[in-house]
Amino acid sequence: MNILITGAGRGLGLQLTMLAAKRGNQVVVCVREVSDTSEGLWALAARHPDQVRIESMNVTLENEVAELADKLSKESAKLDGVINNAGVLLGREHKIGTLPMNLLKSTFDVNLYGPMNVMKHMSSLMSDHSGANVINISSEAGSMASGYGGDYPYAISKTALNMFSKQLNDELRPRGIRVLSVHPGWIRTDMGGDQAPMEASESASGILDLMERKTVVDEELFFVDYSGRAMPV
Known part of the structure:
Protein backbone atom coordinates (compact mmCIF):
# COMPACT_ATOMS: atom_id res chain seq x y z
CA MET A 1 0.00 0.00 0.00
CA ASN A 2 0.98 3.62 -0.52
CA ILE A 3 0.18 5.40 2.75
CA LEU A 4 0.44 9.06 3.74
CA ILE A 5 0.92 9.70 7.48
CA THR A 6 0.82 13.13 9.13
CA GLY A 7 2.55 14.01 12.38
CA ALA A 8 4.99 11.19 11.79
CA GLY A 9 8.13 12.65 13.36
CA ARG A 10 7.76 10.98 16.75
CA GLY A 11 5.40 9.11 19.05
CA LEU A 12 2.55 7.16 17.48
CA GLY A 13 3.25 8.61 14.03
CA LEU A 14 6.81 7.32 14.08
CA GLN A 15 5.68 3.90 15.27
CA LEU A 16 3.09 3.77 12.48
CA THR A 17 5.76 4.66 9.93
CA MET A 18 8.23 2.08 11.25
CA LEU A 19 5.67 -0.71 11.22
CA ALA A 20 4.19 0.28 7.85
CA ALA A 21 7.65 0.09 6.28
CA LYS A 22 8.37 -3.21 8.03
CA ARG A 23 5.17 -4.61 6.49
CA GLY A 24 6.39 -3.61 3.05
CA ASN A 25 4.27 -0.50 2.50
CA GLN A 26 5.42 2.71 0.81
CA VAL A 27 5.05 5.67 3.18
CA VAL A 28 4.89 9.40 2.56
CA VAL A 29 5.86 10.80 5.94
CA CYS A 30 4.60 14.32 6.61
CA VAL A 31 6.22 16.49 9.28
CA ARG A 32 5.62 20.14 10.09
CA GLU A 33 9.28 21.03 9.53
CA VAL A 34 11.92 18.71 8.12
CA SER A 35 14.50 20.36 10.38
CA ASP A 36 12.48 19.24 13.43
CA THR A 37 12.36 15.61 12.32
CA SER A 38 13.53 13.10 14.92
CA GLU A 39 16.73 11.15 14.44
CA GLY A 40 14.67 7.97 14.54
CA LEU A 41 12.74 8.98 11.45
CA TRP A 42 15.87 9.97 9.55
CA ALA A 43 17.46 6.64 10.46
CA LEU A 44 14.36 4.80 9.28
CA ALA A 45 14.35 6.67 5.96
CA ALA A 46 18.04 5.85 5.53
CA ARG A 47 17.37 2.14 6.10
CA HIS A 48 14.37 2.11 3.75
CA PRO A 49 15.09 4.76 1.09
CA ASP A 50 12.71 3.15 -1.39
CA GLN A 51 9.85 2.95 1.10
CA VAL A 52 10.02 5.98 3.42
CA ARG A 53 9.79 9.47 1.93
CA ILE A 54 9.91 12.49 4.24
CA GLU A 55 7.98 15.59 3.18
CA SER A 56 7.48 18.94 4.92
CA MET A 57 3.78 19.74 5.33
CA ASN A 58 2.13 21.79 8.04
CA VAL A 59 -1.45 20.50 8.09
CA THR A 60 -2.74 23.87 9.35
CA LEU A 61 -1.51 25.61 6.17
CA GLU A 62 -3.77 24.69 3.27
CA ASN A 63 -1.28 25.99 0.71
CA GLU A 64 1.38 23.56 1.94
CA VAL A 65 -1.07 20.64 1.78
CA ALA A 66 -2.13 21.68 -1.73
CA GLU A 67 1.50 21.99 -2.85
CA LEU A 68 2.35 18.47 -1.70
CA ALA A 69 -0.80 17.06 -3.30
CA ASP A 70 0.12 18.77 -6.56
CA LYS A 71 3.68 17.43 -6.32
CA LEU A 72 2.43 13.88 -5.83
CA SER A 73 -0.12 14.26 -8.61
CA LYS A 74 2.55 15.37 -11.08
CA GLU A 75 4.46 12.20 -10.18
CA SER A 76 1.30 10.18 -10.94
CA ALA A 77 1.32 8.99 -7.35
CA LYS A 78 -1.70 7.14 -5.95
CA LEU A 79 -2.58 6.77 -2.28
CA ASP A 80 -4.15 3.64 -0.85
CA GLY A 81 -4.43 5.11 2.61
CA VAL A 82 -4.17 8.28 4.69
CA ILE A 83 -3.59 8.39 8.44
CA ASN A 84 -4.35 11.81 9.91
CA ASN A 85 -2.26 11.48 13.04
CA ALA A 86 -1.03 15.05 13.69
CA GLY A 87 -2.61 16.39 16.86
CA VAL A 88 -2.14 18.63 19.89
CA LEU A 89 -3.35 18.64 23.48
CA LEU A 90 -3.46 22.18 24.87
CA GLY A 91 -4.95 23.79 27.96
CA ARG A 92 -5.30 20.61 29.98
CA GLU A 93 -4.76 22.49 33.24
CA HIS A 94 -7.69 24.88 32.67
CA LYS A 95 -11.32 24.77 33.67
CA ILE A 96 -13.75 26.97 31.75
CA GLY A 97 -13.20 29.97 34.05
CA THR A 98 -9.51 30.28 33.17
CA LEU A 99 -9.45 28.77 29.67
CA PRO A 100 -7.57 30.97 27.15
CA MET A 101 -9.94 30.91 24.19
CA ASN A 102 -7.08 31.17 21.69
CA LEU A 103 -6.18 27.59 22.67
CA LEU A 104 -9.46 26.44 21.11
CA LYS A 105 -8.48 27.94 17.76
CA SER A 106 -4.95 26.51 17.93
CA THR A 107 -6.32 23.07 18.76
CA PHE A 108 -8.99 23.10 16.06
CA ASP A 109 -6.41 24.26 13.50
CA VAL A 110 -4.45 21.02 14.01
CA ASN A 111 -6.98 18.45 15.23
CA LEU A 112 -9.91 19.27 12.92
CA TYR A 113 -8.99 21.70 10.15
CA GLY A 114 -5.72 19.84 9.58
CA PRO A 115 -7.40 16.55 8.58
CA MET A 116 -9.96 18.51 6.57
CA ASN A 117 -7.17 20.28 4.65
CA VAL A 118 -5.46 16.95 4.02
CA MET A 119 -8.55 15.21 2.73
CA LYS A 120 -9.66 18.19 0.64
CA HIS A 121 -6.46 17.91 -1.38
CA MET A 122 -5.39 14.27 -1.01
CA SER A 123 -8.69 12.44 -1.55
CA SER A 124 -8.39 12.87 -5.32
CA LEU A 125 -5.14 10.88 -5.17
CA MET A 126 -6.77 7.94 -3.43
CA SER A 127 -7.37 4.77 -5.40
CA ASP A 128 -11.00 3.84 -6.00
CA HIS A 129 -12.36 0.38 -5.22
CA SER A 130 -9.01 -0.98 -4.08
CA GLY A 131 -9.55 -1.29 -0.34
CA ALA A 132 -8.32 2.25 0.33
CA ASN A 133 -8.83 3.69 3.81
CA VAL A 134 -8.68 6.94 5.74
CA ILE A 135 -7.95 6.77 9.46
CA ASN A 136 -8.41 9.89 11.57
CA ILE A 137 -6.72 9.52 14.94
CA SER A 138 -9.36 10.55 17.45
CA SER A 139 -9.74 9.85 21.17
CA GLU A 140 -12.20 8.49 23.69
CA ALA A 141 -12.26 12.11 24.89
CA GLY A 142 -14.28 12.85 21.75
CA SER A 143 -17.14 10.60 22.85
CA MET A 144 -20.15 12.67 23.88
CA ALA A 145 -21.43 9.69 25.87
CA SER A 146 -18.27 9.72 27.96
CA GLY A 147 -17.82 13.49 28.20
CA TYR A 148 -16.18 14.96 31.30
CA GLY A 149 -15.48 18.43 32.68
CA GLY A 150 -12.08 19.29 31.30
CA ASP A 151 -9.75 19.17 28.29
CA TYR A 152 -12.19 21.45 26.50
CA PRO A 153 -10.11 22.22 23.37
CA TYR A 154 -8.94 18.65 22.86
CA ALA A 155 -12.22 16.87 23.61
CA ILE A 156 -14.40 19.21 21.57
CA SER A 157 -12.02 19.08 18.61
CA LYS A 158 -12.06 15.27 18.66
CA THR A 159 -15.86 15.22 18.84
CA ALA A 160 -15.90 17.43 15.76
CA LEU A 161 -13.33 15.17 14.09
CA ASN A 162 -15.66 12.21 14.66
CA MET A 163 -18.44 14.08 12.87
CA PHE A 164 -16.12 14.89 9.99
CA SER A 165 -15.14 11.21 9.80
CA LYS A 166 -18.80 10.19 9.59
CA LEU A 180 -12.70 5.51 10.38
CA SER A 181 -12.22 7.67 13.44
CA VAL A 182 -9.91 5.68 15.71
CA HIS A 183 -9.18 5.91 19.43
CA PRO A 184 -5.55 4.77 19.72
CA GLY A 185 -5.76 3.88 23.41
CA TRP A 186 -3.83 5.48 26.26
CA ILE A 187 -0.28 5.09 25.04
CA ARG A 188 3.16 6.11 26.28
CA THR A 189 4.05 9.13 24.13
CA ASP A 190 4.84 12.79 24.83
CA MET A 191 1.07 13.40 24.81
CA GLY A 192 0.03 10.27 26.70
CA GLY A 193 2.72 10.50 29.38
CA ASP A 194 4.82 7.92 31.18
CA GLN A 195 1.90 6.53 33.20
CA ALA A 196 0.04 5.25 30.14
CA PRO A 197 -0.43 1.45 30.24
CA MET A 198 0.28 0.68 26.57
CA GLU A 199 3.21 0.99 24.21
CA ALA A 200 2.66 3.07 21.08
CA SER A 201 3.86 0.12 19.00
CA GLU A 202 0.88 -2.00 20.14
CA SER A 203 -1.57 0.70 19.10
CA ALA A 204 0.25 1.20 15.79
CA SER A 205 -0.06 -2.50 15.00
CA GLY A 206 -3.82 -2.42 15.56
CA ILE A 207 -4.25 0.76 13.52
CA LEU A 208 -2.33 -0.72 10.58
CA ASP A 209 -4.46 -3.86 10.78
CA LEU A 210 -7.44 -1.54 10.31
CA MET A 211 -5.70 0.26 7.46
CA GLU A 212 -4.87 -3.01 5.71
CA ARG A 213 -8.40 -4.34 6.47
CA LYS A 214 -6.98 -7.30 8.34
CA THR A 215 -9.38 -6.30 11.11
CA VAL A 216 -12.94 -6.30 9.80
CA VAL A 217 -15.17 -3.50 11.05
CA ASP A 218 -18.95 -3.55 10.63
CA GLU A 219 -20.09 -1.23 7.85
CA GLU A 220 -22.28 0.89 10.11
CA LEU A 221 -19.41 1.79 12.44
CA PHE A 222 -17.21 4.86 12.00
CA PHE A 223 -15.75 5.36 15.53
CA VAL A 224 -13.68 2.46 16.85
CA ASP A 225 -10.60 1.82 18.94
CA TYR A 226 -7.28 0.52 17.62
CA SER A 227 -8.54 -3.07 17.84
CA GLY A 228 -11.69 -2.34 15.84
CA ARG A 229 -14.00 -2.37 18.86
CA ALA A 230 -16.94 0.07 18.61
CA MET A 231 -16.55 3.28 20.62
CA PRO A 232 -19.53 5.10 22.14
CA VAL A 233 -20.36 8.20 20.12
Missing part, protein backbone atom coordinates in the same frame (compact mmCIF):
# COMPACT_ATOMS: atom_id res chain seq x y z
CA GLN A 167 -19.52 12.75 6.87
CA LEU A 168 -16.40 11.87 4.87
CA ASN A 169 -17.16 8.16 5.13
CA ASP A 170 -20.59 8.76 3.62
CA GLU A 171 -19.10 10.89 0.83
CA LEU A 172 -16.30 8.48 -0.12
CA ARG A 173 -18.24 5.23 0.27
CA PRO A 174 -19.33 5.19 -3.41
CA ARG A 175 -15.63 5.15 -4.33
CA GLY A 176 -15.04 2.15 -2.10
CA ILE A 177 -13.01 4.19 0.38
CA ARG A 178 -13.60 3.56 4.10
CA VAL A 179 -13.14 6.31 6.70
Whole structure:
Protein backbone atom coordinates (compact mmCIF):
# COMPACT_ATOMS: atom_id res chain seq x y z
CA MET A 1 0.00 0.00 0.00
CA ASN A 2 0.98 3.62 -0.52
CA ILE A 3 0.18 5.40 2.75
CA LEU A 4 0.44 9.06 3.74
CA ILE A 5 0.92 9.70 7.48
CA THR A 6 0.82 13.13 9.13
CA GLY A 7 2.55 14.01 12.38
CA ALA A 8 4.99 11.19 11.79
CA GLY A 9 8.13 12.65 13.36
CA ARG A 10 7.76 10.98 16.75
CA GLY A 11 5.40 9.11 19.05
CA LEU A 12 2.55 7.16 17.48
CA GLY A 13 3.25 8.61 14.03
CA LEU A 14 6.81 7.32 14.08
CA GLN A 15 5.68 3.90 15.27
CA LEU A 16 3.09 3.77 12.48
CA THR A 17 5.76 4.66 9.93
CA MET A 18 8.23 2.08 11.25
CA LEU A 19 5.67 -0.71 11.22
CA ALA A 20 4.19 0.28 7.85
CA ALA A 21 7.65 0.09 6.28
CA LYS A 22 8.37 -3.21 8.03
CA ARG A 23 5.17 -4.61 6.49
CA GLY A 24 6.39 -3.61 3.05
CA ASN A 25 4.27 -0.50 2.50
CA GLN A 26 5.42 2.71 0.81
CA VAL A 27 5.05 5.67 3.18
CA VAL A 28 4.89 9.40 2.56
CA VAL A 29 5.86 10.80 5.94
CA CYS A 30 4.60 14.32 6.61
CA VAL A 31 6.22 16.49 9.28
CA ARG A 32 5.62 20.14 10.09
CA GLU A 33 9.28 21.03 9.53
CA VAL A 34 11.92 18.71 8.12
CA SER A 35 14.50 20.36 10.38
CA ASP A 36 12.48 19.24 13.43
CA THR A 37 12.36 15.61 12.32
CA SER A 38 13.53 13.10 14.92
CA GLU A 39 16.73 11.15 14.44
CA GLY A 40 14.67 7.97 14.54
CA LEU A 41 12.74 8.98 11.45
CA TRP A 42 15.87 9.97 9.55
CA ALA A 43 17.46 6.64 10.46
CA LEU A 44 14.36 4.80 9.28
CA ALA A 45 14.35 6.67 5.96
CA ALA A 46 18.04 5.85 5.53
CA ARG A 47 17.37 2.14 6.10
CA HIS A 48 14.37 2.11 3.75
CA PRO A 49 15.09 4.76 1.09
CA ASP A 50 12.71 3.15 -1.39
CA GLN A 51 9.85 2.95 1.10
CA VAL A 52 10.02 5.98 3.42
CA ARG A 53 9.79 9.47 1.93
CA ILE A 54 9.91 12.49 4.24
CA GLU A 55 7.98 15.59 3.18
CA SER A 56 7.48 18.94 4.92
CA MET A 57 3.78 19.74 5.33
CA ASN A 58 2.13 21.79 8.04
CA VAL A 59 -1.45 20.50 8.09
CA THR A 60 -2.74 23.87 9.35
CA LEU A 61 -1.51 25.61 6.17
CA GLU A 62 -3.77 24.69 3.27
CA ASN A 63 -1.28 25.99 0.71
CA GLU A 64 1.38 23.56 1.94
CA VAL A 65 -1.07 20.64 1.78
CA ALA A 66 -2.13 21.68 -1.73
CA GLU A 67 1.50 21.99 -2.85
CA LEU A 68 2.35 18.47 -1.70
CA ALA A 69 -0.80 17.06 -3.30
CA ASP A 70 0.12 18.77 -6.56
CA LYS A 71 3.68 17.43 -6.32
CA LEU A 72 2.43 13.88 -5.83
CA SER A 73 -0.12 14.26 -8.61
CA LYS A 74 2.55 15.37 -11.08
CA GLU A 75 4.46 12.20 -10.18
CA SER A 76 1.30 10.18 -10.94
CA ALA A 77 1.32 8.99 -7.35
CA LYS A 78 -1.70 7.14 -5.95
CA LEU A 79 -2.58 6.77 -2.28
CA ASP A 80 -4.15 3.64 -0.85
CA GLY A 81 -4.43 5.11 2.61
CA VAL A 82 -4.17 8.28 4.69
CA ILE A 83 -3.59 8.39 8.44
CA ASN A 84 -4.35 11.81 9.91
CA ASN A 85 -2.26 11.48 13.04
CA ALA A 86 -1.03 15.05 13.69
CA GLY A 87 -2.61 16.39 16.86
CA VAL A 88 -2.14 18.63 19.89
CA LEU A 89 -3.35 18.64 23.48
CA LEU A 90 -3.46 22.18 24.87
CA GLY A 91 -4.95 23.79 27.96
CA ARG A 92 -5.30 20.61 29.98
CA GLU A 93 -4.76 22.49 33.24
CA HIS A 94 -7.69 24.88 32.67
CA LYS A 95 -11.32 24.77 33.67
CA ILE A 96 -13.75 26.97 31.75
CA GLY A 97 -13.20 29.97 34.05
CA THR A 98 -9.51 30.28 33.17
CA LEU A 99 -9.45 28.77 29.67
CA PRO A 100 -7.57 30.97 27.15
CA MET A 101 -9.94 30.91 24.19
CA ASN A 102 -7.08 31.17 21.69
CA LEU A 103 -6.18 27.59 22.67
CA LEU A 104 -9.46 26.44 21.11
CA LYS A 105 -8.48 27.94 17.76
CA SER A 106 -4.95 26.51 17.93
CA THR A 107 -6.32 23.07 18.76
CA PHE A 108 -8.99 23.10 16.06
CA ASP A 109 -6.41 24.26 13.50
CA VAL A 110 -4.45 21.02 14.01
CA ASN A 111 -6.98 18.45 15.23
CA LEU A 112 -9.91 19.27 12.92
CA TYR A 113 -8.99 21.70 10.15
CA GLY A 114 -5.72 19.84 9.58
CA PRO A 115 -7.40 16.55 8.58
CA MET A 116 -9.96 18.51 6.57
CA ASN A 117 -7.17 20.28 4.65
CA VAL A 118 -5.46 16.95 4.02
CA MET A 119 -8.55 15.21 2.73
CA LYS A 120 -9.66 18.19 0.64
CA HIS A 121 -6.46 17.91 -1.38
CA MET A 122 -5.39 14.27 -1.01
CA SER A 123 -8.69 12.44 -1.55
CA SER A 124 -8.39 12.87 -5.32
CA LEU A 125 -5.14 10.88 -5.17
CA MET A 126 -6.77 7.94 -3.43
CA SER A 127 -7.37 4.77 -5.40
CA ASP A 128 -11.00 3.84 -6.00
CA HIS A 129 -12.36 0.38 -5.22
CA SER A 130 -9.01 -0.98 -4.08
CA GLY A 131 -9.55 -1.29 -0.34
CA ALA A 132 -8.32 2.25 0.33
CA ASN A 133 -8.83 3.69 3.81
CA VAL A 134 -8.68 6.94 5.74
CA ILE A 135 -7.95 6.77 9.46
CA ASN A 136 -8.41 9.89 11.57
CA ILE A 137 -6.72 9.52 14.94
CA SER A 138 -9.36 10.55 17.45
CA SER A 139 -9.74 9.85 21.17
CA GLU A 140 -12.20 8.49 23.69
CA ALA A 141 -12.26 12.11 24.89
CA GLY A 142 -14.28 12.85 21.75
CA SER A 143 -17.14 10.60 22.85
CA MET A 144 -20.15 12.67 23.88
CA ALA A 145 -21.43 9.69 25.87
CA SER A 146 -18.27 9.72 27.96
CA GLY A 147 -17.82 13.49 28.20
CA TYR A 148 -16.18 14.96 31.30
CA GLY A 149 -15.48 18.43 32.68
CA GLY A 150 -12.08 19.29 31.30
CA ASP A 151 -9.75 19.17 28.29
CA TYR A 152 -12.19 21.45 26.50
CA PRO A 153 -10.11 22.22 23.37
CA TYR A 154 -8.94 18.65 22.86
CA ALA A 155 -12.22 16.87 23.61
CA ILE A 156 -14.40 19.21 21.57
CA SER A 157 -12.02 19.08 18.61
CA LYS A 158 -12.06 15.27 18.66
CA THR A 159 -15.86 15.22 18.84
CA ALA A 160 -15.90 17.43 15.76
CA LEU A 161 -13.33 15.17 14.09
CA ASN A 162 -15.66 12.21 14.66
CA MET A 163 -18.44 14.08 12.87
CA PHE A 164 -16.12 14.89 9.99
CA SER A 165 -15.14 11.21 9.80
CA LYS A 166 -18.80 10.19 9.59
CA GLN A 167 -19.52 12.75 6.87
CA LEU A 168 -16.40 11.87 4.87
CA ASN A 169 -17.16 8.16 5.13
CA ASP A 170 -20.59 8.76 3.62
CA GLU A 171 -19.10 10.89 0.83
CA LEU A 172 -16.30 8.48 -0.12
CA ARG A 173 -18.24 5.23 0.27
CA PRO A 174 -19.33 5.19 -3.41
CA ARG A 175 -15.63 5.15 -4.33
CA GLY A 176 -15.04 2.15 -2.10
CA ILE A 177 -13.01 4.19 0.38
CA ARG A 178 -13.60 3.56 4.10
CA VAL A 179 -13.14 6.31 6.70
CA LEU A 180 -12.70 5.51 10.38
CA SER A 181 -12.22 7.67 13.44
CA VAL A 182 -9.91 5.68 15.71
CA HIS A 183 -9.18 5.91 19.43
CA PRO A 184 -5.55 4.77 19.72
CA GLY A 185 -5.76 3.88 23.41
CA TRP A 186 -3.83 5.48 26.26
CA ILE A 187 -0.28 5.09 25.04
CA ARG A 188 3.16 6.11 26.28
CA THR A 189 4.05 9.13 24.13
CA ASP A 190 4.84 12.79 24.83
CA MET A 191 1.07 13.40 24.81
CA GLY A 192 0.03 10.27 26.70
CA GLY A 193 2.72 10.50 29.38
CA ASP A 194 4.82 7.92 31.18
CA GLN A 195 1.90 6.53 33.20
CA ALA A 196 0.04 5.25 30.14
CA PRO A 197 -0.43 1.45 30.24
CA MET A 198 0.28 0.68 26.57
CA GLU A 199 3.21 0.99 24.21
CA ALA A 200 2.66 3.07 21.08
CA SER A 201 3.86 0.12 19.00
CA GLU A 202 0.88 -2.00 20.14
CA SER A 203 -1.57 0.70 19.10
CA ALA A 204 0.25 1.20 15.79
CA SER A 205 -0.06 -2.50 15.00
CA GLY A 206 -3.82 -2.42 15.56
CA ILE A 207 -4.25 0.76 13.52
CA LEU A 208 -2.33 -0.72 10.58
CA ASP A 209 -4.46 -3.86 10.78
CA LEU A 210 -7.44 -1.54 10.31
CA MET A 211 -5.70 0.26 7.46
CA GLU A 212 -4.87 -3.01 5.71
CA ARG A 213 -8.40 -4.34 6.47
CA LYS A 214 -6.98 -7.30 8.34
CA THR A 215 -9.38 -6.30 11.11
CA VAL A 216 -12.94 -6.30 9.80
CA VAL A 217 -15.17 -3.50 11.05
CA ASP A 218 -18.95 -3.55 10.63
CA GLU A 219 -20.09 -1.23 7.85
CA GLU A 220 -22.28 0.89 10.11
CA LEU A 221 -19.41 1.79 12.44
CA PHE A 222 -17.21 4.86 12.00
CA PHE A 223 -15.75 5.36 15.53
CA VAL A 224 -13.68 2.46 16.85
CA ASP A 225 -10.60 1.82 18.94
CA TYR A 226 -7.28 0.52 17.62
CA SER A 227 -8.54 -3.07 17.84
CA GLY A 228 -11.69 -2.34 15.84
CA ARG A 229 -14.00 -2.37 18.86
CA ALA A 230 -16.94 0.07 18.61
CA MET A 231 -16.55 3.28 20.62
CA PRO A 232 -19.53 5.10 22.14
CA VAL A 233 -20.36 8.20 20.12
